[in-house]
Amino acid sequence: MNISSRDIQAFLALAEVKNFTRAAVRCHLSQPAFSALIKALEDHVGLKLFDRSTRHVLLTQEGERFWLSAQRIAEELEDCAKAMRDTAQLARGHVAVALLPSLAAGWLPGVLAQFLARHPGVEVAVQDVLSEPCITAVAQGEADFALAAIRADTPELQAEPFCRDGFHLVCRDDHPLAQQAEIGVPDLQPWPFVHLARHSSVRQYLDAALFPQTLRTLVEVEQLATVMGLVQAGLGISVVPALSLFHFDKPGLCTRALQLPAMERQIYLVRRRGRSLSVAAQALYRLMQDMRPACVTV
Secondary structure: OOHHHHHHHHHHHHHHOOOHHHHHHHHHHHHHHHHHHHHHHHHHHHOEEEEEOOOOOEEEEHHHHHHHHHHHHHHHHHHHHHHHHHOOOOOOEEEEHHHHHHHHHHHHHHHHHHHHHHHOOOOEEEEEEHHHHHHHHOOOOOOOEEEEEEOOOOOOEEEEEEEEEEEEEEEEOOOOHHHHHOOOHHHHHHOEHHHOOOOHHHHHHHHHOOOOOEEEEEEEEEHHHHHHHHHHOOOOOEEEEHHHHHHHOOOOOEEEEEOOOOEEEEEEEEEEEEOOOHHHHHHHHHHHOOOOOOOOOO
16 A cells, blocks of 8 residues: 555544544545545554544554654645646746747747736746757757757657748948849859858858859858948948848848848747647747748748
């Protein structure tokens, strides 16, 4: 026999009311069944827990020691049940998401504002990193899911299309390209170009679309904010995804959609294959799908 929560509750009820009949009623048992349950509990622990007489039922010294543990166990079981009820009702919980910095800065704040307004007790952890670290975070269990520009369909991971992203030229509004009706690769080549780092999805899409042609690299940087500053200073031009255009909504800057073959970035929603999301993670996952950016193409 293993001691069950039913045994604990029966023991505590009898210790409180000190009467078999009233304790049996509290536990929704007949008195014979209740008496048999208490006797089986005493047999299991090998100790007499109650002194019984026609006038009273009292805890023995061993029963008092057992009461301390039983009370703690009952409280912990109730705390556990409450925590699970709270989790099911999204009164508490934790979710971790990894996503591209352009999405984290421009699109995610609106999503999180709505999510946390609905579920203020849920903790949210955000990793704003490039695609490969996004995938690694999911694979290693550091993120429940990720938004990345890599289709990570593996035995461990699954990916589904989330949204598409077009590309735009960014330059000063006094740059010759700012007034040009259509812009192709030959139009970009004469000008100093501010590149994002080679490991970024933006750079990889751009290199693939231009191959075998190249651009006049002025400098390579990690952050879109740096791209903005360099372009604003008139040091060069750049090409960035449409989801990052909020970085370039600055006085003196111009953005122009590009008509280049294969210049469209697919964003994927990546999660562990065959693994259920927590209630909190599932709620954020569904909200992100409902609020996904419109397909931004040129």
